[in-house]
Amino acid sequence: MGKYPLAITPYYASLIRRADKTDPIFQMCVPQLAELNDPPFLSSDPLEECHDMPVPGLVHRYPDRALLIATTTCSTYCRHCTRKRVAGTRETTISKRRLEQTVAYLREHPEIHDVIVSGGDPLTLSTEHLEEVLASLRQVPSVQIIRIGTRVPVVLPQRITEDLCAMLRKYHPIWINTHFNHPYEITPESSEACTRLADAGVPLGNQSVLLRGVNDQPQIIEQLCRKLVSIRVRPYYLYQCDLVRGVEHFRTPLSRGIEIMEYLRGRLSGLAIPTFVVDTPHGGGKIPVLPTYVVSQSPTQTVLRNYEGMLIAYPEPQDRIAEPVDAPSDVSAPSVWDLAAGHHSHIKPAQATRLMRREAHCSVGPLPETF
Ligand SMILES: *Cc1c(COP(=O)(O)O)cnc(C)c1O
Numbered sequence: 001m002g003k004y005p006l007a008i009t010p011y012y013a014s015l016i017r018r019a020d021k022t023d024p025i026f027q028m029c030v031p032q033l034a035e036l037n038d039p040p041f042l043s044s045d046p047l048e049e050c051h052d053m054p055v056p057g058l059v060h061r062y063p064d065r066a067l068l069i070a071t072t073t074c075s076t077y078c079r080h081c082t083r084k085r086v087a088g089t090r091e092t093t094i095s096k097r098r099l100e101q102t103v104a105y106l107r108e109h110p111e112i113h114d115v116i117v118s119g120g121d122p123l124t125l126s127t128e129h130l131e132e133v134l135a136s137l138r139q140v141p142s143v144q145i146i147r148i149g150t151r152v153p154v155v156l157p158q159r160i161t162e163d164l165c166a167m168l169r170k171y172h173p174i175w176i177n178t179h180f181n182h183p184y185e186i187t188p189e190s191s192e193a194c195t196r197l198a199d200a201g202v203p204l205g206n207q208s209v210l211l212r213g214v215n216d217q218p219q220i221i222e223q224l225c226r227k228l229v230s231i232r233v234r235p236y237y238l239y240q241c242d243l244v245r246g247v248e249h250f251r252t253p254l255s256r257g258i259e260i261m262e263y264l265r266g267r268l269s270g271l272a273i274p275t276f277v278v279d280t281p282h283g284g285g286k287i288p289v290l291p292t293y294v295v296s297q298s299p300t301q302t303v304l305r306n307y308e309g310m311l312i313a314y315p316e317p318q319d320r321i322a323e324p325v326d327a328p329s330d331v332s333a334p335s336v337w338d339l340a341a342g343h344h345s346h347i348k349p350a351q352a353t354r355l356m357r358r359e360a361h362c363s364v365g366p367l368p369e370t371f
Pocket residue numbers: 059060061062065066067116286
């Protein structure tokens with residue numbers, strides 16, 4: 001089709017049970033014509049990652065962490081990829097010069113404690129090249145943890161060799177987030193890959209994307225999460241599909257994710273329940289979305305409901321004026337937390353018609369008392 005790249009590892013192709021759209025694995029890796037039907041509200045970079053890149057390839061959006069695009073290559077191109085603008089468009093890996101620029105930026109920003117090595121898929125780099133990246137990041141003392149985001153354990157588990165694990169161990173603490181979307185992806189091979197990583201001391205998390213016709217059923221996500229914890233992978237995030245070009249046919253209504261979360265809570269251990277998040281357009285970042293558990297609130301009681309529909313009044317402490325939380329606050333740039341903590345009284349949108357009108361008329365002064 002010429003627009004988006006295609007690659008499927010032989011191993012991943014072997015998981016296809018039926019070569020048609022009823023097969024979840026088929027849907028996730030074989031292109032469909034529907035990828036070309038883009039409603040106008042989709043864009044190639046809905047998360048505006050390109051606007052938060054102080055160094056090309058380094059996304060610094062959240063205060064204490066940054067994401068590094070270390071390669072644009074993947075071993076299998078997911079049809080639902082959120083970085084379709086990057087993945088496989090040109091096959092490039094991070095250069096020495098870029099890596100130096102990244103390290104320089106991290107040194108200037110000691111508030112960054114966590115670097116996520118992403119892509120593309122960083123485990124498509126040779127072990128030597130990946131080691132260069134990790135070794136460079138480890139030169140920065142303020143970088144405490146390094147995370148790797150990779151789908152390789154799912155699509156190319158044979159890549160998780162003892163050699164690779166031995167290299168990773170040298171750069172601990174290393175965390176890995178992988179990307180299982182469907183229980184069919186948990187096979188003896190992918191389980192073995194996760195075991196090797198876990199045995200190398202790498203804590204494993206999983207980030208799934210909710211995909212229509214693939215995994216948008218509560219029982220499928222339940223099965224997936226149960227199987228993940230059994231192979232020592234902690235379900236971390238369940239993502240609402242991004243508003244990215246080429247994935248409209250996979251999008252589900254937001255309510256579907258909430259329904260699934262409603263179904264999971266109570267039925268599954270908290271250890272097996274991911275956080276459902278919407279990575280919002282306009283660079284708003286990830287926002288967790290939950291069913292509503294707080295039914296009502298008064299100064300003395302909070303009414304909660306559990307998954308069974310039981311209503312419980314939770315009494316507040318008797319001397320209700322609790323001590324203020326002791327955490328630093330930047331009132332020059334208040335966040336919602338500052339409002340809750342009483343450090344600040346309001347946050348105004350920069351451009352609201354009513355507020356701009358107010359500003360235009362503010363010379364009038366207060367109304368006379370007799371008005
Ligand atoms: C998701 C993401 C992170 C990591 O967020 P966590 O909630 O800590 O997992 C960091 N930077 C960017 C740009 C991201 O999209």
